[in-house]
């Protein structure tokens with residue numbers, strides 16, 4: 001419906017019900033609010049702020065795609081304000097600056113370019129995974145999130161940053177980003193507080209942003225002095241020109257660089273961290289996954305030619321992003337009065353879209369919505385269940401749709417197939433952790449596990465070694 005039309009007032013979940021639930025368990029509270037709404041657009045009473053929650057896939061399409069101009073990211077939603085403090089104005093912003101960044105960066109992520117890199121990516125992943133041999137020998141437990149961040153960095157830094165950012169520096173950036181996304185949490189819970197009002201976490205936040213700049217600015221300045229002819233992110237940014245032929249300003253380049261280092265690493269490793277507790281609780285899924293990888297990769301190394309046959313692996317990852325979408329919340333700000341699903345949305349209102357909530361609602365996914373079932377994504381099944389296209393949107397939709405979607409789908413299969421062709425993992429605590437409140441969907445505690453090699457002859461895990 002277009003703006004100017006009249007609509008009804010939204011039903012509101014009162015603060016006395018919503019607020020304690022959000023403080024206790026934000027993710028669960030939002031899913032419950034989605035179920036309570038029955039798919040209608042509703043307001044959630046959070047005291048001073050009362051955002052609109054949008055869960056119907058048809059409304060998601062209207063906000064992110066059909067009327068995206070009416071629903072920009074908005075500087076003043078708590079999440080985007082926090083993100084903007086780190087990445088400034090560039091690919092994660094709006095308007096002209098965003099459009100220029102998107103035009104510059106999009107060619108790097110074209111499917112043909114990404115596909116041409118698969119074998120090189122597989123080599124980098126294979127080398128990074130070698131380090132787990134020592135862990136298997138020692139029999140110690142490791143934080144798989146940390147291992148995955150190392151593996152993802154190795155695969156991305158070489159191909160997208162032409163090794164201009166050493167993996168050790170990239171890991172220091174990721175540690176600082178970790179501080180940034182978790183230090184922002186208090187602000188997500190009290191979105192109405194102005195930035196000048198100090199909250200716990202602010203000092204850590206500013207120190208982490210400074211640490212990221214200290215690493216990246218010298219690298220950026222070196223690239224500006226000598227952009228080279230390469231088609232990596234840094235060379236491409238350093239050669240970029242405005243519509244009237246001027247180089248982009250250092251501030252915009254810095255913002256794009258920080259954003260690209262962040263989004264290309266953080267979401268991917270965080271998403272893959274959820275896999276291990278999920279497999280621990282689903283032995284039959286795990287066995288099918290091991291069987292497929294053993295059959296197709298036959299001990300490794302994983303190559304581009306294996307990808308088309310790793311069909312079940314793909315379905316497992318699709319299902320993983322359904323229940324654990326790294327980009328779990330996508331806030332928008334209404335730039336004009338509008339009517340959405342018959343409900344009036346006034347100019348200036350905060351509108352919350354959440355793949356996490358829509359993906360878990362029985363209304364769109366049936367009674368088993370919250371159980372892990374990769375067969376939902378089996379070839380031939382997609383669309384057969386009559387679901388709306390945006391019942392599943394882990395990569396967003398419309399003009400801001402994720403640039404790295406194709407890259408992630410290939411990279412994730414390579415990482416999982418490489419790890420499981422060589423190792424089996426036993427979790428210290430097999431329960432799936434709760435998510436913590438942060439800009440991306442992260443486990444509330446580290447996922448720690450032990451590693452055993454798979455015997456090349458029997459394809460069974462070798463006995464555990466060493467002591468914890």
Ligand code: HEM
Nearest residue numbers: 263264267268271326327394395396400401402403404408
């Ligand atoms: C599990 C992996 C990933 C998930 C779940 C994910 C999810 C998303 C989502 C939901 C958005 C839309 C944000 C919005 O509408 O406000 C987005 C945007 C974006 N993603 Fe990803 N992403 C992933 C990996 C990546 C990777 C690997 C890259 C780059 C190498 C990347 C680059 C981007 C960029 C540049 C944008 C902003 C696009 C724009 O505003 O024009 N993402 N991503």
